[in-house]
Amino acid sequence: MDDEADDLADSPVEGPRTGAEAAPANDPPAQAVLRARRLCRVYRTGDTEVRALWEVDLDVARGEFIVLLGASGSGKSTLLNLLGGLDRPSRGELWFEDHCLSNADEDTLTRYRRAHVGFVFQFYNLIPSLTVAENVALVTDIADQPMTVDEALALVALMPRRDHFPSQLSGGEQQRVAIARAIAKRPQLLLCDEPTGALDYATGKRVLEVIARINQELGTTTVVITHNAAISGMADRVMRLVDGRIDRIDRPPRRLSPAELSW
Numbered sequence: 001m002d003d004e005a006d007d008l009a010d011s012p013v014e015g016p017r018t019g020a021e022a023a024p025a026n027d028p029p030a031q032a033v034l035r036a037r038r039l040c041r042v043y044r045t046g047d048t049e050v051r052a053l054w055e056v057d058l059d060v061a062r063g064e065f066i067v068l069l070g071a072s073g074s075g076k077s078t079l080l081n082l083l084g085g086l087d088r089p090s091r092g093e094l095w096f097e098d099h100c101l102s103n104a105d106e107d108t109l110t111r112y113r114r115a116h117v118g119f120v121f122q123f124y125n126l127i128p129s130l131t132v133a134e135n136v137a138l139v140t141d142i143a144d145q146p147m148t149v150d151e152a153l154a155l156v157a158l159m160p161r162r163d164h165f166p167s168q169l170s171g172g173e174q175q176r177v178a179i180a181r182a183i184a185k186r187p188q189l190l191l192c193d194e195p196t197g198a199l200d201y202a203t204g205k206r207v208l209e210v211i212a213r214i215n216q217e218l219g220t221t222t223v224v225i226t227h228n229a230a231i232s233g234m235a236d237r238v239m240r241l242v243d244g245r246i247d248r249i250d251r252p253p254r255r256l257s258p259a260e261l262s263w
């Protein structure tokens with residue numbers, strides 16, 4: 001039998017989650033769930049080479065809430081896709097706990113995504129011919145230790161809509177279904193690419209409230225890409241990308257609730 005590791009960073013993949021405790025003031029966080037070292041993603045199209053991500057070092061603590069800001073084309077989605085195992089780096093190292101993602105083959109990345117990552121995108125990607133409950137069940141049917149569909153829908157306050165079809169829902173409701181689908185498998189990582197990009201002010205706030213609640217109540221490590229700098233107020237740390245590099249990292253003095261944000 002293995003001894004229990006006393007360093008949580010090396011704990012097994014299914015190990016305990018410790019919630020959203022504050023990381024120390026200086027980087028890097030003690031318990032990194034994600035670690036990138038000199039991470040690069042270069043796209044080659046004909047003779048053109050685009051350094052979408054260039055030598056990024058990054059540690060994300062367990063339970064942390066990170067907001068990723070940056071101009072269009074600065075590499076935000078590229079970074080998120082690498083963290084979520086949707087893409088592989090051209091160079092550099094990427095670790096999820098003690099699993100090396102940068103060397104992983106396609107099957108390993110698929111298993112990583114299925115077991116550990118929930119994605120939320122700007123456009124909700126719901127299946128129009130399935131009801132709300134059926135859309136969420138697509139995930140709970142194949143996950144190891146999922147919530148029930150109704151638990152996931154209750155977390156996003158959509159139980160009354162469980163038998164509706166996506167076309168019968170507002171944009172914000174559809175995004176909340178997408179969030180329920182992303183978190184129903186109890187992922188360790190929730191990765192959101194402009195989750196409020198298509199939503200109006202009030203609806204966007206409601207969706208952010210759901211994301212903040214999942215981060216805090218389930219301890220889900222969360223990364224949110226946004227063009228809306230006001231959302232930074234919700235974060236433990238705010239990272240700004242410029243031309244494929246992390247230009248600066250800020251730690252707001254206090255995490256605000258979405259209700260306290262205005263833009």
Ligand SMILES: Nc1ncnc2c1ncn2[C@@H]1O[C@H](COP(=O)(O)OP(=O)(O)OP(=O)(O)O)[C@@H](O)[C@H]1O
Nearest residue numbers: 043045050052070071072073074075076077078079
């Ligand atoms: N498949 C691809 N092939 C070639 N270049 C790509 C590809 N995907 C992204 N890029 C380039 O990589 C750079 C970073 O793109 P990325 O999508 O990460 O930006 P972003 O910060 O998410 O931008 P936005 O805010 O517009 O979504 C851009 O210059 C983009 O044109």
Ligand SMILES: [Mg+2]
Nearest residue numbers: 076077078193
């Ligand atoms: Mg993008």
